[in-house]
Amino acid sequence: MTTATRKAPEPETTGVQARSKISLAISGSGGAGVITAGEMLLSAAAAAGWYGLMTRSTGPQIRGGEAAALLTLAAEPVGLHSAQFDVLIAVDWMNTDRFAAELVLTPESLVIGDSALPDDAPAFAVDSGARRADMPLKEMATEIDGGRINMVAVGCLSALLGIPDDALENAVRAKLKCKGDAAIASSLDCIRSGAEMLPSVLDDAAAAQFRLAPAGQRRDRWLISGNEAAGLGAVRGGVRFAAAYPITPATEVLEWLAPALDRVGGILVQAEDELASINMIIGASYGGVPSITATSGPGLALMIESIGLATSAEVPVVIVDVMRGGPSTGIPTKSEQSDLNIAVYGMHGDAPHIVVAPNSIGDCLFTTQWAVHLAEDMQAPAIVLSDQFLGQAKSVVDPPANVSFITRRITADAPEPGYHRYAVTDGGVSPMAVPGTKGGQYTADGLEHSPRGTPSSRVEDHVAQLAKRRRKIEEFDYGDHWATVDGDGAVAVLTWGSTAEAVRLGADMARQEGIAVKTVNLRLLLPAQPARLEAELSGVDAVVVVEQSEGAQFHHYLRAHYDLPGRVLPLNQPGPLPIQSIDVLNKIREAIQT
């Protein structure tokens, strides 16, 4: 945290209205430090009162490949980059063409390359007709002792946007603390050099197009990624045990939890594989300690058998699945919403459980915390479907309120003689004896069992236990959290997870066109809530279904569990590109034409 006082950004003098939102990209070969540059700008902008979002895009190489930091800064919270980028600065042009699909430029965009090197700008940048403001980036860096091009780029962008110097300097100092004073000094020199060069390549009027409006009253905001937020949500929910097997893009949940759990008196164990990690958390939770693991599609697939065990033995556990492109190893570094099927339907046998999905970076916290509570309340596994976009993006958010849920695991603290662990109760939840409780001894079992827990293949036991396990999940009152509903109209847009932001923006655009639109964003995917959703959709005559899955998994899921009114217009596309608000808008337009 920086403590220096900040100079408020000066209002623009040229008469051009300053922007309330800007999207920029910094690209270059791996090792050129574009991610660091992006992070510095984001921190500085955040400290100066702007909201912002940063995502990273990299090639398959661990090091030495191409990389880009994509940023959007704005006066309002940001959940998605604009479809077009306003500024691209290329520290070098190495493989920048690989970003063609994600980095859309227009004639209004600004592209800054190295003027002293041969112009290798890729076709997508050239053909866009974007204005160029090249400068001798590399030479400028070389002139400074220990200078680096990425820092020149930071200076140049910071000047362009109007980020206050003190905010930037603090961000640089914080980021480079461990590199020592010399590194900091030369970075600051580079920044100054970039800032000073800008006016010579871009006239004031042109530069003014890119200036951010002064930030509003700065509040105490957080800079957090969805994966960190999920970790924090787990700890807030009471998790004190985690088992870990690394996998992109979920590893940061685990890496955040490792020291965090240690600090709050919990523990994380690195497992030999996902079969072990799921069983470790089942064991720990059976022992009374709320437990979690995080993984991605391939790891979730390996856990399926034992998630079934948690269902049958009625042990609460939370599994965070940070989704990536599938099937199989797929596209590990890119986002997709294609694990809905496995999360909802993956288990063999009839295995009611809970599936929830956060709909924003900040919501990763709430939803994970909620999942812990649901799992504990219902003594069942809960799967949290986050995704690479939410998980790995860093965002400036308002600090999420700490919702304290009242309910807790129902334990048998003083069991009567003849205690039955799996007693068939009205609500379906049976008080659970935790080891250490005298007289509560029972054997948890994945075999079908009698109320006492003894293996049984009797039809009466099977029917009663299946029913109780379903009842506890389906009759639970999920309150208002099941979905986020906005607006009203004859057209409804249904979505879940990270596509919520594109839907929100697309619906707003539609409303600006005078189209009345309702948006429903499901946070609770299992159990389905037909009564609630159908009530929300009464009066609706066209439903747009938005999701990032080639196979329209969400659409099929909705068909299976809900009666959707009127016409249904699916908008489904696979990753790796995010669905854009304009796509949503177009579908809404289509929906109102009979």
Add this chain to the structure above:
Amino acid sequence: MTTATRKAPEPETTGVQARSKISLAISGSGGAGVITAGEMLLSAAAAAGWYGLMTRSTGPQIRGGEAAALLTLAAEPVGLHSAQFDVLIAVDWMNTDRFAAELVLTPESLVIGDSALPDDAPAFAVDSGARRADMPLKEMATEIDGGRINMVAVGCLSALLGIPDDALENAVRAKLKCKGDAAIASSLDCIRSGAEMLPSVLDDAAAAQFRLAPAGQRRDRWLISGNEAAGLGAVRGGVRFAAAYPITPATEVLEWLAPALDRVGGILVQAEDELASINMIIGASYGGVPSITATSGPGLALMIESIGLATSAEVPVVIVDVMRGGPSTGIPTKSEQSDLNIAVYGMHGDAPHIVVAPNSIGDCLFTTQWAVHLAEDMQAPAIVLSDQFLGQAKSVVDPPANVSFITRRITADAPEPGYHRYAVTDGGVSPMAVPGTKGGQYTADGLEHSPRGTPSSRVEDHVAQLAKRRRKIEEFDYGDHWATVDGDGAVAVLTWGSTAEAVRLGADMARQEGIAVKTVNLRLLLPAQPARLEAELSGVDAVVVVEQSEGAQFHHYLRAHYDLPGRVLPLNQPGPLPIQSIDVLNKIREAIQT
């Protein structure tokens, strides 16, 4: 096989019309040999020209628990026991009460116990009001040197039913061949003793009620279980490699395949776990050899990740899932149709593949063979959803015709330079080079890839490869095999798998009541065939959906993929008890009342 000439059963003399179908049960404690007794009766009846079905029911003990052999013998092929049993013979009463739910008796039934022992007949037998014809079973056996009660029971039942002596004697000799002549002789003595005692405990008129009508012209039939049939179907389909990890109730598929593959020049490898077995078959099939494995729910769950690999790397493999009660370890020895979800939706990512289900014991052969062909044709994994009932029941069937499918795996036998393993073709299938083919070298990959096979996270590659993998599956012409359709009417009954028989019988009963009913029994579950099914259902205004799953998985699956006309009446119940024709009939009756 027995070669002796057979004495045709004599027509009944008492004037009572002989039966065309009878259901009987032989129960006793484990080790008492009731299963052997049942098998002998089945073989003898089969040799004498009757059709038949035998299932076994046992407690959780490996040995020493209670057991029952349930048989139905009839003039027509039998797929299901009657809801009520005509005869129960209890070698002893140990724990027979555990069979109360499956062994329904009526006042018309006959119960034979041991008259010399205290009558421990359980309430369900006593309360049924069934006629008793006890005899001193144990004493009779004890009187014969090496005599066994189960053989006395065989003799008694055989006489009751009118099974020709020579057929029975041949069956006894075949079954006891390895036990030696003395054992055979004393068994035959026991049988004679049982047969001779019968008239003294049951008068002729009463006995005549249980006499089977003479069998029709005997043809060359097979006595086979569904698991054996699946194994044979695989070999017929060209499978020459299998990987095995034992699991109830699938083990017999593997145990049948082990020597069979060896005999036809193939091989079976016992794997360390299911993760290994699925990968072994992927490797063998990549090597060009059609491959299979068999498992049940828990094993299928473990295979899910790598089934996704087969999808993405486009390697044909067949996985037979012999379903048992779920979730988790569940009820390993009992049948259920609750793995539909995992089979259809289990994979992470968008992973189109094939799911088929046999609808009778004999059809296990055809459907598994078909699955091999589909997998090979489309270079994709195919899951065969059999179940414990089909798999472990022994049935007398007409020998299944050997359908030879024409299509085969499309290989690249003389690849051009620049060969692309994953070329994007119209049909979606790309010629596959098999190791050994010069110039065909490529690397199969579970990462998303370019047409050549190189890992790629480009949106164009992802979109094109996802689409080709879906196209090849969804645009394939599955011909008539997708379903079995019978009858016509405004009411349609939809089902899949082993519940087909109850539906067939229930629909016949409805037709006898004058209700016009159509039955549609889906053999192809994935990809869904909406055009075909919807054509079949045109004109239908009520649909009964029958399945053995607590969670109505089939019903939800149908909703997701098909527009069902009119009202839908689900008939879903979990295992372990089979759905009965009367339940189907009642639902059909309900369907015609508006």
Add this chain to the structure above:
Amino acid sequence: MTDTRAAVARPKASDYKSDIPPVWCPGCGDYTVLLSITKAMAQLALAPEETVVVSGIGCSSRIPAYTNCYGFHGVHGRSLALATGVKVARPELTVLVAGGDGDGFSIGGNHFLHACRRNIDLTYIVMDNRVYGMTKGQPSPTTEPDWDSALSPGGTGLRPFHPLVIALASGANFVARCFSGDPNGTTKVLTEAIQHPGFSFVEILSPCVTFRPEQRGWSEVVHPAPVEPTDDAAQAARRIMTDDGFNVGVLYRGDREPYRTARTETPESLADLEEEFAI
């Protein structure tokens, strides 16, 4: 429940047995293993409510419910991972893990390796009958190469897996072999194994009378290990690799530090954690 212990009376083995009748075949070796386990519990006067018995799937894995302790009958092959979670989360509990050779060395082999390596204070008891009993007689990793069965006609031809050697090579801290037919000897070993810090591995030769009736003959061939236990893993491994497979007794006692399960004494607050996110 049959917990009838008086406040001062020494508990008896029967105090640790539940009233659920085992479904094992008459004569199965697992009956005496159950007896030995409950005897060891009694000798150590373990509190049943502070003791957890975890297992996988198999005939042998049915054991938890036959004790009067907390139990977990998990899925096939994963008992050690599950027990790891229990013990790390609740280090004050006594955790025993029990199962079969198929469960532990075939499907569960990876967890066996890593549990030995992790050296958590668990006692792992494998009832080795060199067969998959529950699925009716297939070869397991410890089965002799020439044992004929439906799944491997004529035998697998594979060299048997050597659990004791693998345990030593992967870092188990206590290694012993017992015979179910010798409940007193087994009880003694188990008592020591439970008390030994870190991961203790006890292989109990336990005949499957149904699918391997010839194993009844084991009672003729087992004999006490001719040498004293060692604390040198390499030496223990070499001895075991060359013995006849029927040496019973404690074979190795190590002194590696068990896995750290201790929690911080002074937990911080959530607010402390959240500070890192503040701008």
Add this chain to the structure above:
Amino acid sequence: MTDTRAAVARPKASDYKSDIPPVWCPGCGDYTVLLSITKAMAQLALAPEETVVVSGIGCSSRIPAYTNCYGFHGVHGRSLALATGVKVARPELTVLVAGGDGDGFSIGGNHFLHACRRNIDLTYIVMDNRVYGMTKGQPSPTTEPDWDSALSPGGTGLRPFHPLVIALASGANFVARCFSGDPNGTTKVLTEAIQHPGFSFVEILSPCVTFRPEQRGWSEVVHPAPVEPTDDAAQAARRIMTDDGFNVGVLYRGDREPYRTARTETPESLADLEEEFAI
């Protein structure tokens, strides 16, 4: 494809390289492993189309596509099982399996045990960098107990897994250790490993310069094994357990019979099989 061999010319290592550029970090040890593998292939004049390279997931597991052979880049941890299928179905092919320490010894540990035991004629090459490279630096089973990382702050405290010893204890038929920085020595060992019947295991120390930059120092400490290879597994194990971990060379050559993959000479017809069902 760069297969430019003339009919008689001895193939060169470059003939076995594909034109796909590796995505490894500059300086990664795996580059020279690739070189050594292709050199060994050239020395043995393997036909690329008769050779299959199978791997799992990890930086090291990317190797198949960089060769000009058939390849299979499977899922994480399952390469040995997949390769088993290839080799048993097609015994005439030469099958190499390659991957990392995480892939092979953590998630893949069970297949490692059983592949050694099964002793199929495969060559298994593990590029051991004592870290999960691809997921950006978590401890693997071979990582030193005190190596600090985000996932295990201050180190795991766990005794490293000893792959060579486990391979010996489970029945591998050929065991060697190499160093990627010594391509000639590595090539020689690989050549022998590929030719040796049964399961050959070659651990190659291959630095991860990005997450374990200190491994660049390995070139200073590796040295040839001071003794001749043995055919006594127990002796080999003892030696390895007590060496400094940087002995390179062939450490064990066994003569166990490889897994039987032979097919019956005289296949029967389907009708023969079906006879058993006739009544």
